[in-house]
Amino acid sequence: MKEHGETDGPGLENRRVKGRHNYPSKHVDPENFLENDDVTRLLGAGEKILQDDARKIFNCVHCNECGTSHDRALLARKFIESGCTFEGRDEMEQNFKSNDTPYQDNKMRIRPPPGIPERSDRLFFMGCLSTIKLPRFTEHALGYLMARGVDFTILGTEACCGYPAYAAGLFGEYERVKAKNAAIFGRYKEVVCLCPACYFLFTSDYPKLPTRFTYVSEYLAPPARKRDGSVSVQHMCQLQNRGHPEVSDQTNQLLAAAGYEVEDVPHWCCGGGKGYMYRTDVIDKIAETRMADFTGDYMTTMCPGCFWIMKVYGMKCKAQPRLKDIFELLL
Ligand code: SF4
CATH class of the missing domain: 3.40.50 (Rossmann fold)
Structure with a gap:
C-alpha cells in the first residue's frame, strides 16, 4: 500500500506533485476519506453499512492509486445490497x-x-x-x-x-x-x-x-511529418495504476518522436475515473486542481474519460494549453 510521499519505483518521485496527496479523494475531501483498512473492515461479514456512510463510500474516483478501487466497488455493492441509496442511483439504474x-x-x-x-x-x-x-x-x-x-x-x-x-x-x-x-x-x-x-x-x-x-x-506511431509545439499529457490511471505503467512512458516517447516537446507534468488523477455521478463535488475539486497542472501549447490524452474532463474543466478553468486528442496530434 502506498502512502503519501512513497513511490512505485526509481524515478517516480519526480513524477509526483509536491505538496499534494497522491490519493486525489483524500486530497480534496480528507474528512470523508476511508483508508484501505477501513474498507477492509467495512467489507467484513459482521459490519453493517448505513445510509450515513454514503459520502464516505463514494468519496472515490477509481484512480486505484491506493490499490483498493475494486474493494471500493465491492463496498458500494454492499451499500446498495444493504438497502441504501445515493442521489442519481434510480436514474442510472433505469438508464442501464x-x-x-x-x-x-x-x-x-x-x-x-x-x-x-x-x-x-x-x-x-x-x-x-x-x-x-x-x-x-x-x-x-x-x-x-x-x-x-x-x-x-x-x-x-x-x-x-x-x-x-x-x-x-x-x-x-x-x-x-x-x-x-x-x-x-x-x-x-x-x-x-x-x-x-x-x-x-x-x-x-x-x-x-x-x-x-x-x-x-x-x-499509435509517430507521424511521417515532424510536428512542433509543447504538450502536457494526462496519462491514464486505468492503465498506469492497473498493471500497465509502461504506456505512460511510451506515450511520452511517441510524442517526442513526433517532434513535440513533452512538458514535465507529474501524474495525478484528473477526476474522471468512473463518470460524473453522485459525489460530483469531489470530481469538481480534483478536476479543477488538475487543470492548473497543464502547461505548454497543447494538453492531450487518448482516454475518453480524461478528454471529457479536460474539455469541460479546461473551459471552466480557462486552461491555457489548447486541448487536442492524441489522434489529432499524431495524424
Ligand atoms: S481509488 Fe479512490 S480512494 Fe483510492 S486513491 Fe483513487 S480516488 Fe482515492
Whole structure:
C-alpha cells in the first residue's frame, strides 16, 4: 500500500506533485476519506453499512492509486445490497435497463469515416462515453486507425462495458451488460479498446475468452511529418495504476518522436475515473486542481474519460494549453 510521499519505483518521485496527496479523494475531501483498512473492515461479514456512510463510500474516483478501487466497488455493492441509496442511483439504474448505458439513450453520435469494413476479425470497441458524448474525439480515433491501414470493424450499437454500474455498486446491471458484451466479443479474434476502463474490465473481470483484448495505444506511431509545439499529457490511471505503467512512458516517447516537446507534468488523477455521478463535488475539486497542472501549447490524452474532463474543466478553468486528442496530434 502506498502512502503519501512513497513511490512505485526509481524515478517516480519526480513524477509526483509536491505538496499534494497522491490519493486525489483524500486530497480534496480528507474528512470523508476511508483508508484501505477501513474498507477492509467495512467489507467484513459482521459490519453493517448505513445510509450515513454514503459520502464516505463514494468519496472515490477509481484512480486505484491506493490499490483498493475494486474493494471500493465491492463496498458500494454492499451499500446498495444493504438497502441504501445515493442521489442519481434510480436514474442510472433505469438508464442501464432501458439503454444499456448510464445515459438517457444509446444512440451513437459519431459519423464514421467511409471505408470501415462491415466485417473483420478485429472489433474496435469505442465505448458509450466516446460514441455518445465525444463524437469528434471518436471520429479522430477512427480516422487515425483508417489512415494507419488497420483492418477493423465497429458495431452499430454498443452496450456500455458496465464500469459506471460496477463503480456505483449496481452489480445486477453490471453483470447483465457484461454477459451481453462477452457474447458479442466471442465472435472476434481481437477487440481493440478506445477506453481504458473498458479495457480494464474486459481483461480483468469479464469471462475468459479466446479473444485477444488490446488497447488502442498499441496502434499509435509517430507521424511521417515532424510536428512542433509543447504538450502536457494526462496519462491514464486505468492503465498506469492497473498493471500497465509502461504506456505512460511510451506515450511520452511517441510524442517526442513526433517532434513535440513533452512538458514535465507529474501524474495525478484528473477526476474522471468512473463518470460524473453522485459525489460530483469531489470530481469538481480534483478536476479543477488538475487543470492548473497543464502547461505548454497543447494538453492531450487518448482516454475518453480524461478528454471529457479536460474539455469541460479546461473551459471552466480557462486552461491555457489548447486541448487536442492524441489522434489529432499524431495524424
Ligand atoms: S481509488 Fe483513487 S480516488 Fe479512490 S480512494 Fe483510492 S486513491 Fe482515492
